[in-house]
Amino acid sequence: MRTLVLLTFAAVLAVAPGAWGQEEPLPDEPRQERLYVNSGALLGSTRMVAIGGAYTGIAEGTAGFSSNLATLAHRAPQLDRDWDVGVTLSWLDVPLRERRGQDLDNDGLPDEAPGSSQLLFGLLLQYKEFGLGTFLRTRTVTYCATLECLEDDSVSVAVTQSALAGAMALGQDEFIVSLGIYTALATLSHGDEEWNYGGTGLSLDLLFRPQARPYRVGISVRPQVVGGWKQKEGQAPVLAGRAIYSAVVAPATLSLGASYRFGEGAERYNRLSPAARRQLIASGATNVSPEESPDAPSGNFLVSAQIDLISSVESAVALRSVTAFSEPEPVGRTALFQPHIGAEHDTWPGRVRTRLGVFVEPSSFEGQAPRPHLTGGFELFLFRYWEDWAVSASFDLARRYANVGFSVGFWR
Incomplete structure (x- = not known):
């Protein structure tokens, strides 16, 4: 009997060698859920971040690209030529503190994300009432792929949102409309291999800036973009x-969004540039506003407010799900509202501007409360070389969240 039991046990081992400690087979199809790439956190230039993200109703300079593409045809009030060029480069999420323990996606829990960074590049080309430009905004987050969180076994997730757009100013530069191609890309990296996603849609942005009035109104429409997996051979x-x-x-x-200027000369907030005035007179336009000195005051205090409506999406999970050790949690099932308000002051006219703002970040996770943010920063004039150059800084503080950024661009 004992011999029979031993022979039976040996036969089982021979027939089913994988029955002990066998690993589950690797999947041959991707999961059907989609990664949600909008976190609700501010993603933009230092000026936009510093005033709490309330920039759709300002829409001026390359700093405004990611908020309102109508800025492409918004001529600077000092512009005295038919063409103009603008450029900005911002570095946000500067690593001044330990990343692990922050709550990047506002789910109420600290993330196991050892690193994150954000870059924004913008380029503007203008000719008369036309504008053409692009912005590229990339946010990279590193997640732990194992419970031990080893440095050489992490997963990097880079999300890039960009647009290539054209814009046109109508009337006396009072109404600007922009149409562009909006793109969402993502790259997952582990070791030497990458998994790429991408998709596009059309964006429509508008700006109303009436002459001799101290206010502006802006609208920005971003489409839902679904980017499928671009499988390599x-x-x-x-x-x-x-x-x-x-x-x-x-x-x-x-x-x-809407913005309003206060102070002496606030009615010059939307004044024509010398180049625009010459163009209108040459075209036979009537009732063109009289020429004024470029140094004439135009209000020293700016207040801006904005409301964002973020649509719901189906079959979406949080970005950190790429390394989840449990079943991923659905997100984005309901529409979200995100209010912003900010202010900017010409503290030292022509030299220093200071900024302050607040916004409320809704959570895409069900049952999680919105998170208020305090933002601020400054802009410092540096020197004149071909253009007026400036450096700016921003901060964004909230519960389990901190973001510090720096930017170099033109003083406007």
Whole structure:
């Protein structure tokens, strides 16, 4: 009997060698859920961040690209030529403190994300009432792929949102309309391999800036963009031993904003540039506002407010799900509202501007309370070389969240 039991046990081991400690087979298809790439945190230039994200109703300079593309045809009040060039480069999420323990996605829990960074590049080309430009905004977050959180076993998630757009100013530069191609891209990196996603949609942005009035009104419409997995030849749908997701999704966003200037000369907030005035007179336009000195005051205090409506999405999970050790939690099931308000003061006219703002970040996670943010910063004139150059800084503080940024661009 004993011999029979031993022979039976040996036969089982021979027939089923994988029955002890066998690993589950690797998936051959990606998961059907989509990665949600909108966190609700401010993603933009230092000026935009410093005034709490309330920039759709300002829309001037390259700092405003990611908020309202109508800025492409918004001529600076001092512009005295038919063409203009603008450029900005911002570095946000500057690593001044330990990243791990922050709550990047506002789910109420600290993230196991050892690193994150954000870059913004903008380029503007103007000729008369026409504008053409692009912005590129990239946010990279590093997540732990194992419970030990080893440095050489992490997953990097880079989300890039960009637009290539044209704009045109109508009337006496009072109404500006912009149409562009909006793109959402994502790259997941683990070791030497990358998994790429991408999709596009059309954006529509508007700005109303009436002459001799101290206010502006702006509208920005961003489409929902779904970017499918761009499978490379022979690439498996597996990242760090887990199935990847079928696509990324950026929700549609409607932003309504308004800004108002106070102080001496505030009615010059929307004044024509010398170049625009000459063009209008040459075209035979009547009732063109009289020429004024470029140094004439135009109000020293600016207040701006904005409300964002973020659409709901279907079958979406949080970005950190790429390394989740449990079943991912659905997000983005309901529409979200995000209010912003900010102010800017010419503290030292022509030299220093200071900024302050607040906004409330809604959570895409069900049952999680919105998170208020305090923002601020400054802009410092540096020197004149071909253009007036300036450096600016910003901060964004909230519960389990901190973001400090620096930017170099033109003083406007």
